[in-house]
Amino acid sequence: MHDVSDLVARQYEAYAYPAPITDLNAQIGAGYFELGDPKHYAPLIWPEGQPKQRMRILSAGCGTVQAAYLAHAHPEHEVIGVDLSSASLAHQRFLQERHRLDNLRLFQGDLRDVARVGGSFDHIVCSGVLHHLADPDAGLAALADVLAPRGTLLLMVYGATARAGVYMVQDALRRLQVPQTAAGVAFARRLVAQLPAHHYAQWYVGAAAELEHDAAFVDTFLHPQDRAYTVPQLMDFVGRHGLKHQAWVDNAFYYPDAALARFPADILAAVTALSDLQQWAVVEMLTQRIGMHTCVLRRAADAPQVAAHAFGSAAWDLQVPHRAPGLKCVQAAGPQQQARYHRAAEVMELGSTEAALLELCDGRRSLREILAQPLLAALPAADRAIRGEQFFARLWRLGHLLFSRPAPG
Ligand SMILES: C[S@@+](CC[C@H](N)C(=O)[O-])C[C@H]1O[C@@H](n2cnc3c(N)ncnc32)[C@H](O)[C@@H]1O
CATH class of the missing domain: 3.90.930.60 (Outer Surface Protein A; domain 3)
Incomplete structure (x- = not known):
């Protein structure tokens, strides 16, 4: 029996994720940007103003592109990428050389050991990673430990409702012992293509354009280790590590104004009358549209001073x-x-x-x-x-x- 981390590591050696970008300039020129990139989302991450001119940014579980992308977008900051997968890091190095990213440092290893890199980080990006750990709490604890005072953490973990059908398909493929090989992927693709129209996975399959890439398909349906969170579960998860939700990267998914716009006015008013947390939880249950929760976190102690908006206050x-x-x-x-x-x-x-x-x-x-x-x-x-x-x-x-x-x- 393999340790689950070994299986996860092996997957990302064979199917490095995401599908590699070979030229950042061309991709960015065509309009690409990473969700939550401080270059585009600074007011959301630091509503009170950026804390420092030169920051240390950690991309924890950086995959093939993220650390290089951040180093390229932010030559003024130092970017550190950590990942288990040598295949992913090899592509990061390719991008580093191609774009002469002197501000990027890469380490192969487990993010639970990130303290070994040394020092603390002003901003941490961890997207699509913690839900693949056998113990996500151990991962978040390690990140919280290296977060600098007044530091920010951009977290993305899977959302439970939109992925309910994905877990059903994963379960079936696991029982069928479908391997992470070219033949296994082909088999699983044929199986997914036959799912009935009412299957819970259908919405997700239609919405996730990246599934055409084998690495994304394996990541979704043949992953040996993944879990997802509802909004209340996410809040409990971050709260256990002294962290607090500061902002969603896109409010449209969480507030009823957009998400429940077609609902009758009295239902909309009843949802709107709830606390923020209850609104988000209700919207998530009624829309089943949130496949990823992408949010900014702070230490709970810092959060009251940097609430993401001041509506309802005198200021x-x-x-x-x-x-x-x-x-x-x-x-x-x-x-x-x-x-x-x-x-x-x-x-x-x-x-x-x-x-x-x-x-x-x-x-x-x-x-x-x-x-x-x-x-x-x-x-x-x-x-x-x-x-x-x-x-x-x-x-x-x-x-x-x-x-x-x-x-x-
Ligand atoms: C789905 S990819 C996400 C990559 C990147 N964060 C992004 O958003 O494009 C997950 C990455 O996390 C890495 N990973 C998984 N578990 C890890 C761990 N315990 N420590 C470090 N990296 C890990 C995998 O090797 C893989 O490259």
């Missing part, structure tokens, strides 16, 4: 709105038509005044400055404040705006 309008990565206007507002915005799979329509307010969100002006624009001069000041707060809080819940704000004095 709400001191916040500075930033448009979320990927948000684009595909149709301007006209006399007879609403403005239309797209971001990933989300679509939003806005009237001309609302669209004009959104266009004023440039990552520099505060909400107070935006709401003082002549655009809203006809509204009484109190109305302007109430409607302004409702409008911008909604755009935040839809995931279209991120907010930074001055650190509390």
